Amino acid sequence: MKIVDAKVVLTSPGRNFVTLKVETDEGVSGLGDATLNGRELAVASYLRDHVVPLLLGTDPHRIEDTWQSLYRGAYWRRGPVTMAAIAAVDVALWDIKAKVAGLPLYQLLGGASRDRVRTYGHASGRDVPQLFDSIRARLAEGYPAIRVQTGVPGLKRVYGVQQDAAPSGDGVRPVVEDWDTDAYLRSLPRVFDAVRQEFGPDLVLLHDAHHRLTPIQAARLGKDLEPYDLFWLEDCTPAENQDGLRLVRRHTTTPLAIGEVFNTVFDYQTLVSEQLIDYVRSAVTHFGGVSPLRKLFDFAAQHQIKSAIHGPEDISPVGMAAAIHLDLAIHNFGIQEYAGHTEQTGAVFPHAYTFTDGYLHPGEAAGIGVELEEELAAAYPYAPAYLPINRLQDGTVHDW
Ligand code: EZ4
Ligand code: CO
Numbered sequence: 389m390k391i392v393d394a395k396v397v398l399t400s401p402g403r404n405f406v407t408l409k410v411e412t413d414e415g416v417s418g419l420g421d422a423t424l425n426g427r428e429l430a431v432a433s434y435l436r437d438h439v440v441p442l443l444l445g446t447d448p449h450r451i452e453d454t455w456q457s458l459y460r461g462a463y464w465r466r467g468p469v470t471m472a473a474i475a476a477v478d479v480a481l482w483d484i485k486a487k488v489a490g491l492p493l494y495q496l497l498g499g500a501s502r503d504r505v506r507t508y509g510h511a512s513g514r515d516v517p518q519l520f521d522s523i524r525a526r527l528a529e530g531y532p533a534i535r536v537q538t539g540v541p542g543l544k545r546v547y548g549v550q551q552d553a554a555p556s557g558d559g560v561r562p563v564v565e566d567w568d569t570d571a572y573l574r575s576l577p578r579v580f581d582a583v584r585q586e587f588g589p590d591l592v593l594l595h596d597a598h599h600r601l602t603p604i605q606a607a608r609l610g611k612d613l614e615p616y617d618l619f620w621l622e623d624c625t626p627a628e629n630q631d632g633l634r635l636v637r638r639h640t641t642t643p644l645a646i647g648e649v650f651n652t653v654f655d656y657q658t659l660v661s662e663q664l665i666d667y668v669r670s671a672v673t674h675f676g677g678v679s680p681l682r683k684l685f686d687f688a689a690q691h692q693i694k695s696a697i698h699g700p701e702d703i704s705p706v707g708m709a710a711a712i713h714l715d716l717a718i719h720n721f722g723i724q725e726y727a728g729h730t731e732q733t734g735a736v737f738p739h740a741y742t743f744t745d746g747y748l749h750p751g752e753a754a755g756i757g758v759e760l761e762e763e764l765a766a767a768y769p770y771a772p773a774y775l776p777i778n779r780l781q782d783g784t785v786h787d788w
């Protein structure tokens with residue numbers, strides 16, 4: 389079997405996605421997600437200009453060998469652009485292999501370790517009443533666990549909080565949000581206190597600090613949130629310096645989740661081997677694919693750390709499907725983030741996976757179980773869009 393063609397498809401059915409479609413001489417094709425929010429064209433070029441020419445004529449069944457040759461052969465290893473591109477190839481080849489086998493991908497990963505995949509959804513509000521409405525909406529959708537983000541008194545716009553009329557930027561420069569760590573540290577425990585009083589002790593609650601705290605601030609927040617029994621506190625501090633997590637860990641029993649911006653196992657080495665975190669958050673799409681993520685989960689399992697694959701709107705249904713197959717198969721599954729997608733996105737990427745009563749299942753279609761409607765995709769051309777940036781009240785750029 390040989391790869392005879394591979395194309396990169398950019399589409400924006402509500403938001404931008406980058407998809408790789410690999411075709412073989414036997415008519416079987418595979419899909420991979422290469423979406424890197426705000427840097428989509430860099431990955432598209434990496435694939436089109438530097439990876440696709442290397443794939444043509446190779447055997448799609450040699451997944452590990454292809455992965456190693458793209459990773460080692462480039463000389464310049466790691467980084468989000470490189471690893472998103474390699475991820476798309478890896479997932480497309482797994483899709484092909486599973487289709488040839490006539491099996492859903494999870495069967496090739498060892499078969500199901502559970503019946504269904506527990507998720508968490510996103511609730512947010514500028515203030516507590518709006519937050520309560522949002523939590524009720526997620527509960528009505530069946531979510532068994534909920535990530536809670538709120539506005540901070542005195543700040544105009546805060547990450548993760550739905551706006552009534554969100555400015556979209558001018559397509560060149562990102563929107564600027566404001567930030568005040570002290571105000572956030574004061575307000576968040578009060579918000580969780582209100583949520584516990586309204587919704588009781590059993591609701592599974594999570595929070596994402598989005599890298600905005602120093603280790604000692606993160607330690608304090610973890611401690612202050614202990615009475616509210618969080619499932620986890622996510623990205624409490626930027627973790628390029630993995631040693632910083634030792635300080636956080638020494639001071640709090642609030643479970644910690646990290647890793648959505650990581651792209652190789654080396655980003656986790658200290659965090660996992662010293663058991664400084666409880667959940668690893670990498671996505672198939674940004675970690676080089678199913679092959680290396682599976683290895684990360686095996687490494688994490690040795691330290692009683694569980695999976696929690698990143699699943700925001702900017703992971704395409706192709707990346708979500710690959711995640712759900714892994715979630716079903718691995719033993720040390722923790723939870724799957726699931727933000728869902730717009731109807732237009734669902735129409736561009738029809739998929740076999742299902743979301744029922746708050747739980748996902750990858751379905752039984754051969755492969756990863758996602759199609760790409762190419763004509764419809766072409767009707768939604770790429771449009772530049774960026775994540776916001778944060779500035780403190782004196783204008784200093786802050787961690788995002
Ligand atoms: O901000 O995917 O846990 N989820 C998150 C996401 C990220 C976006 C960035 O592109 O933090 O919502
Ligand atoms: Co996050």
